[in-house]
Amino acid sequence: MGANFARDLADFVSAGPSNPCLDLRQAVIIHLTTNHFPPAPRALADACLSAISLANDGLYDEPVSLPDGILWRDQETAPAGALIESFHLEYFLD
Numbered sequence: 332m333g334a335n336f337a338r339d340l341a342d343f344v345s346a347g348p349s350n351p352c353l354d355l356r357q358a359v360i361i362h363l364t365t366n367h368f369p370p371a372p373r374a375l376a377d378a379c380l381s382a383i384s385l386a387n388d389g390l391y392d393e394p395v396s397l398p399d400g401i402l403w404r405d406q407e408t409a410p411a412g413a414l415i416e417s418f419h420l421e422y423f424l425d
Contacts, residue, residue, distance in 0.1 A: 336366050337422040344423070355423065356380060363418060371418060374398040382414035387425045391415070 340358040359379050363371040378395050385393045391412030403409035415421055 333366065334419070334422070337362055337419055340366075341422040355383070359383075359420070359423065362420075362423075367418070372398070372401065375401065375414075375418070378409070379414055379418055379420055382409075382411040383420055383423050385411035386415050386420075 340353070340362055343353045344355050344358045356376060360373050360376045363375055363379065364373050375398060378397050378401075381395045385391070385395065391410060393411050394408035395411050395414055396408055397403060403413060409417075415424070
């Protein structure tokens with residue numbers, strides 16, 4: 332598991348149309364819920380997808396809204412880069 336599993340998930344997604352069974356959202360949910368201990372809530376998937384998109388554009392400091400009940404340093408938003416780092420999403424970046 333760990334980094335190798337995250338890389339494999341990202342590779343499946345980057346395969347694109349040749350692998351129609353796994354899109355980026357599904358890969359991120361699998362990564363959050365099975366590749367972390369304790370598992371990260373799947374409710375974070377949309378925030379993680381936003382962070383990935385912003386990071387791909389070089390906007391690591393842009394705030395990303397978090398789901399209800401999840402805070403980052405007592406805030407309802409977190410910088411995209413903090414989500415990338417905290418949830419090991421670097422493998423999903425372009």
